[in-house]
Amino acid sequence: MIFAVSGDLVSAAFFAFAGIFFDFFDGLAARALNAHSDVGLQLDSLADMVTSGVVPGIVMVQLLSQAITGHTLDIINVFAEDGWNTSIISYIPFIGLLITVGSAYRLAKFNVDTRQTSSFIGLPTPANTLLILSLPLVLAFQNSIQIEEIILNKWLLIILTLVSCILLNAELPLFALKFKTWGVKKNSIRYVFLIVCFALILLLKFIAIPIIIALYILISIFWKPSEI
Template sequence: MKKQIPNALTLLNLFCGSIAVILAVNNNFVTAALFVFLGIFFDFFDGFAARKLNVQSELGLQLDSLADMVTSGLVPGIVMFKLLALTLENEIVTEGTWVSNNLDFHLNLPLLPLLGLLITLASAYRLAKFNLDEDQQTYFKGLPTPANTLLIISLPLIIEFQNSNAINSIILNLWFLVILTLVSCYLLNSSIKLFALKFKNYSFKDNSIRYIFILLCVVLLIVLKFAAIPLIILLYIIMSVLDNLTTK
């Protein structure tokens, strides 16, 4: 029975991600972000539970990637699609008609915003590579999909809650979103080694970079709120690169 506990947590991740997809498609980004946060929470603890209960399995690994593909692959792609569409027409364009008698299907989608779905494709490629890579136990090679999702999902939250016209004008700039999409796809599949938030023990000596990173994250979130999330992702990458240089 206990071996199904991690799988149940993984399925809760998938459930939250599926709800987030529906909400994002309907432009309810704030509630979608809430379910993404819940999904990532379950994603973290399914692996934790599997290790503590010593019930890691190949099934759990594959199930975890399938759930991540929805919560941390499809959702950010949809959110970026919506943001790109918003910059083009100031409204989301998703018109479609279906006539069942003669099977005439017409779908009108803006082409440029489909670029946002590159994030979904890059996430799928990254997850497939991760499943085949046996080295990524204590570190990640490339930005993990949950971290990338937090970066993308933070954009509509910043617009909604930060109340800064200057920041909003940057986020809703077409070129900013296009460049961010391409950078996101690169980071997901880059060869940059990033430390994992996995504690084999709780000593400060062995986990100093993790403790310092968590402390800085708390401070940034308190001071900057949702605007801190992109800075936290940047901090994560910089600290990982510096750690790689010092350990060499």
């Protein structure tokens, strides 16, 4: 979050990805160590809110700022007397914080929704975070004039912000990637999906991430999560 606020979006992305990695395995670790508790459940949600709620919201603010002004915001000093442009356009980047609001609502619903024990209703916040944070990585490591024009289009970023908020809270059943067992029969779709993801990342690098998120949604639409 500190890196995102300071405009270092690449470091913010890598730290957020590390947080998502540990979030993926925390359930397995808790079950293996018999260390699950109500406190752990609450800490998990609070960590998700920072890593997969606050961080992607701030990153979107910075991307919108780049798209509109050509540079990231110094959010720490943005409201200083000489550091703030009072024109209406200067407020537009903060539309990105809708992702934080949408993520908070999605996480709160998840905590009280008994339907989401073995699958998800709506796009999980870590998946949405991977989508948003892949954009600065593409800009940093796979940039071209065409790619920059696409990613740093303010209208595209605003639409992506709104669509991500909708997907986070839509009544859309999606399969969970967390493994309760390692058996191939019960996890065949998961294993195939992970293999395809690995292949796409090798071929396309960070550009593969938005494709993977779209593939995840499509698989869930064509296969009922209860059957996966």
